Amino acid sequence: MLRINNLTKTYAGNSAPSVDSLSLEVADGEIFGFIGPNGAGKSTTIKCITGIIGFNEGSVSIDGVSLEEDAISVKRRIGYVSDDHALYDGLTGMEYVNFMCDVFGVSANDRNVRLKKLLEMFDLGEAIKDQIGSYSHGMKQKLNIIGAVIHEPKVWILDEPMTGLDPKSSYALKQLMREHAAKGNIVFFSSHVLEVVEKVCDRIGIIDGGRLVTTCTLQELKQRNRDDSLEELFLKLTEGNDFFAEREQNTDMPVQNAVSASEPTPICNAPQEKKERAEYQNRDFFADDEHD
Numbered sequence: 001m002l003r004i005n006n007l008t009k010t011y012a013g014n015s016a017p018s019v020d021s022l023s024l025e026v027a028d029g030e031i032f033g034f035i036g037p038n039g040a041g042k043s044t045t046i047k048c049i050t051g052i053i054g055f056n057e058g059s060v061s062i063d064g065v066s067l068e069e070d071a072i073s074v075k076r077r078i079g080y081v082s083d084d085h086a087l088y089d090g091l092t093g094m095e096y097v098n099f100m101c102d103v104f105g106v107s108a109n110d111r112n113v114r115l116k117k118l119l120e121m122f123d124l125g126e127a128i129k130d131q132i133g134s135y136s137h138g139m140k141q142k143l144n145i146i147g148a149v150i151h152e153p154k155v156w157i158l159d160e161p162m163t164g165l166d167p168k169s170s171y172a173l174k175q176l177m178r179e180h181a182a183k184g185n186i187v188f189f190s191s192h193v194l195e196v197v198e199k200v201c202d203r204i205g206i207i208d209g210g211r212l213v214t215t216c217t218l219q220e221l222k223q224r225n226r227d228d229s230l231e232e233l234f235l236k237l238t239e240g241n242d243f244f245a246e247r248e249q250n251t252d253m254p255v256q257n258a259v260s261a262s263e264p265t266p267i268c269n270a271p272q273e274k275k276e277r278a279e280y281q282n283r284d285f286f287a288d289d290e291h292d
Contacts, residue, residue, distance in 0.1 A: 001025060001026065001027055001028060001062070001063060001064075001186075002025065002026040002049075002060075002061075002062055002155055002186050002188065003025050003059075003060070003061045003062075004022060004023060004024050004025070004045075004049065004058070004059075004060055005023050005058055005059045005060075006021050006022070006023055006057060006058040006059070007019055007021070007022040007023070007045065007048060007055055007057070007058035007059075007060065008020055008021055008022070008055060008056050008057040008058055009041075009044055009045075009048055009053070009054075009055040009056055010056055016210070017056070017210050018041050018044045018210050019041045019044050019045050019048065019055070019210045020041075020209070020210040020211045021057075021058070021211070022041075022045060022058070022207070022210075022211065022212050023058075023212070024205055024212060024215060026186050026188060026203075027186075028184045028185065028186060029181050029182070029184050029185070029186075030181060030186060030187070030202050030203060031177055031178070031181050031187040031189060031200055031201045031202050031203075032186070032187065032188050032189065032201060032202070032203055032204070032205065033189050033190075033191070033197040033198075033200070033201035033203070033204040033205070034046075034188060034189065034190040034204075034205050034207065035190065035191065035192070035194065035197055035204060035205070035206055035207070035234060036206055036207035036208055036238070037208060037238050040207045040208050040209065040210070040238075041207050041209075041210040041211075042159070042190050042207055043083060043159060043190075044210075045207065046080075046157055046159050046188075046190060048060065049067075049078075049157060049188070050075070050078055050080045050157055051067055051071050051074065051075055060074070061074070062074050062077045062078070062154065062155055063077070063154070065077070076104065076151075076153070077153050077154040077155055078153050078154075078155050078156075078157055079148040079149045079151065079153040079155070079156045079157070080148055080157045080158075080159075081144055081145055081148045081156075081157070081158045081159060081161045082144070082159055083159040083160040083163070083190075085140045085141050085143075085144040087132050087140055087143060087144060087147075088132060089131070089132045089133035090131070090132075090133065091131070091132055092128070092129055092130060092131050092132065093124065093127060093128040093129065093130060093132060093135070093143050094128050094129055096132060096143060096147060097111070097115060097128070097143075097146060097147055097150060098111070100147040100148075100150060100151070101150060101151065104150075104151035104153075105151075106150060106151050111150060114150050114152070115128075115146070115150065118145075118146045118149070118150065119146075121169075121172040121175075121176070122142040122145070122146065122169050122172055123142075123168060123169065124139065124142050124143070124146070127139060128143075136164075137163075137164040138164040138165055138166060138169070140164075141161070141162075141163060141164045141165055142165070142169055145161060145173065149176070149180075154185050154186065155185065155186045155187075155188065156177070156180060156185070156186070156187045156188065156189075157188045158177075158187065158188065158189045158190065158191075159190045160190060160191055160192070161173060161189070161191075162191065162193065162196065170196075174196075174199075174200055177189070177200060178200070181202075189201060194229075194230050194231045194234060195230075195231075197230060198218060198221075198229065198230040198231075201218060202217060202218065203215060203216065203217045203218065204216065204218065204221075204230065206233075206234060206238070208238045213238070218230075221233060
């Protein structure tokens with residue numbers, strides 16, 4: 001389980017926090033979509049979770065291991081795809097992959113087997129031998145993903161991972177995400193492409209102004225929100241519409257108001273959510289894509 005409790009981050013020189021008392025839990029076997037407007041605090045939250053930057057208050061843990069107490073152990077459990085695919089242009093793709101494998105202690109045999117599968121899925125092929133500086137934007141993104149997942153970490157943290165990918169590679173990544181979660185692992189997925197979030201994720205959280213506004217399962221969204229799409233819910237929650245007043249009249253779906261965001265975020269209707277998640281994970285997921 002990924003557990004974030006009361007996470008607060010204020011950058012030097014700023015009076016307001018970029019992330020304000022954010023609390024949530026992501027269960028094993030779950031793909032969690034983390035969405036919000038530009039500047040809402042998504043990337044800052046992700047950088048705090050991964051240990052790239054520190055934070056002022058709160059805690060982050062994976063399977064009970066605290067980032068503050070054992071940062072190396074937590075980081076070994078994470079595969080991180082950044083939104084800017086920071087790579088070493090002077091290296092070849094193969095040199096970069098070997099570097100990542102060396103950092104995480106992947107054996108020669110394991111890296112060869114895993115790399116063969118990933119190169120086929122992302123159609124990178126012989127280009128892995130070329131210098132990264134010669135790669136297109138999409139090729140760099142593919143290499144970024146391969147480098148992040150080749151050590152098979154428990155938690156994938158993906159920040160806009162489909163940017164620049166061709167349709168085949170986007171499909172391959174969605175397939176990998178579902179396979180990873182089906183093994184009892186975690187995918188923490190941030191994207192502005194809400195249609196993909198709605199199709200791929202089991203549960204979503206919306207952040208705005210540094211605070212977690214709400215979390216809900218996709219089944220709850222479809223069944224209890226008057227058939228609104230994720231895009232319509234997102235706009236209501238982030239454009240100041242009188243959404244909360246409307247929701248208070250419907251007690252079936254608890255929603256966390258941003259004013260009370262200092263409290264740990266409740267998981268909406270946990271027993272029902274567990275049942276809905278199991279049903280979602282057992283569905284013929286990729287058959288939906290074939291009919292799109």
